[in-house]
């Protein structure tokens with residue numbers, strides 16, 4: 339499986355995945371996607387999204403209209419559990435929390451996470467369901483270390499500024515930032531486990547930060563909710 343990241347808007351990130359000559363656009367808002375696919379000899383077979391927010395779905399109509407690709411509703415895909423691209427299976431998992439309809443695409447070592455998980459942080463909980471969001475994060479934590487996170491926005495700088503407030507003595511934050519490339523924004527789950535506060539809410543350093551804010555930290559759910567509540 340191959341992947342290419344396309345930046346658009348102020349900080350949106352969209353993707354083209356392909357296997358053989360079959361391609362799938364996910365959150366394809368970047369105008370140059372089709373030209374890239376054509377120049378690489380790819381057929382855009384499918385168009386889908388990580389969730390229904392307008393900044394992620396803005397390219398659908400144009401991509402489908404200009405290429406004849408089939409639009410696949412992400413909710414149907416996550417209900418079905420997978421799709422096939424060039425003979426290879428891409429898993430689609432529900433990832434509620436940011437929105438109720440959020441999904442993640444898992445293909446080879448690539449994990450396209452939309453606004454559920456960013457490099458170094460997580461999305462806002464617009465669904466209001468923090469328990470579901472915690473279940474999503476717990477699930478993502480079960481995926482292997484070498485998994486590469488391809489997110490829906492580039493929030494790396496802001497996420498590490500927050501991580502530094504939570505864990506000022508975490509030396510991994512500098513390392514994470516030194517690997518930051520705005521032209522190719524990604525991280526491994528191993529890196530996320532070392533810097534992302536929303537993966538680290540059971541670490542002593544994060545718990546002691548939360549205690550100082552006066553938030554409850556007795557259970558994992560409380561620690562998660564307390565961290566999500568930090569302004």
Ligand SMILES: [Fe+2]
Nearest residue numbers: 389391436453
């Ligand atoms: Fe969103």
